[in-house]
């Protein structure tokens with residue numbers, strides 16, 4: 001069965017590593033994630049974004065992830081990435097997600113707290129964990145496009161106020177990462193992360209982690225990051241694989257001969273990430 005994310009994050013806290021949360025949109029991606037996690041003996045989080053739900057449909061995502069949870073030899077969880085409303089979180093909880101993110105980061109603090117608490121009240125009752133976001137993470141975030149200038153970092157004092165008022169399970173913070181590809185090297189505000197973590201003793205989530213140098217990810221993990229979100233690097237690997245397969249044989253008409261190698265390439269990238277996060281050998 002799909003396991004609660006809180007269980008995976010508690011073990012990560014204990015072992016001082018981070019669990020990889022990989023975005024999935026179709027069967028090939030779910031299979032790539034599970035194959036990588038099994039090869040590395042790692043617990044893993046499969047997550048679905050707004051775009052994924054629109055593309056595949058909620059039922060397909062849940063069916064694929066459930067099957068992964070039932071058949072995988074490592075713990076697998078299913079998480080809603082950047083949930084946009086109370087209604088959507090409840091739909092996902094009812095459909096079998098073991099964790100939801102309610103992203104109230106675009107609202108004023110008090111509203112974000114109130115929204116998160118509404119979701120928490122239901123989620124708690126059924127053992128589902130909740131991730132919230134404070135501060136705006138740059139890049140393309142679902143329907144909101146936050147450009148670099150408007151993006152603002154998480155305030156440590158507000159983070160404490162937020163966590164005290166909600167007792168949320170995990171907190172996504174804005175410390176300089178962005179969704180999508182980086183133009184240069186991202187500059188992470190590690191002092192801010194250290195301050196936040198000192199004030200809120202809960203697992204921290206790093207979004208926009210594709211393209212963040214290995215040593216920065218590992219430093220963030222030493223400072224309390226316990227869930228690392230990766231999407232863009234998986235997309236890149238998959239599309240590279242597709243292009244390579246087509247270039248190798250432009251006359252190929254069997255999609256399996258194109259998607260198969262792409263899936264393998266994606267799985268290799270996931271394995272590398274798992275080793276960077278230190279979650280290998282933890283399942």
Ligand code: G3H
Nearest residue numbers: 049050051052142179231
């Ligand atoms: O957080 C954003 C993720 O990279 C997913 O984006 O809605 O295009 O699937 P998406």
Ligand code: 13P
Nearest residue numbers: 180207208210229231232
């Ligand atoms: P990247 O696409 O930059 O890896 O970000 C993924 C993410 O944060 C999903 O919530």
Ligand code: ZN
Nearest residue numbers: 179207208229
């Ligand atoms: Zn994100």
Ligand code: NA
Nearest residue numbers: 178180208210
């Ligand atoms: Na990124």
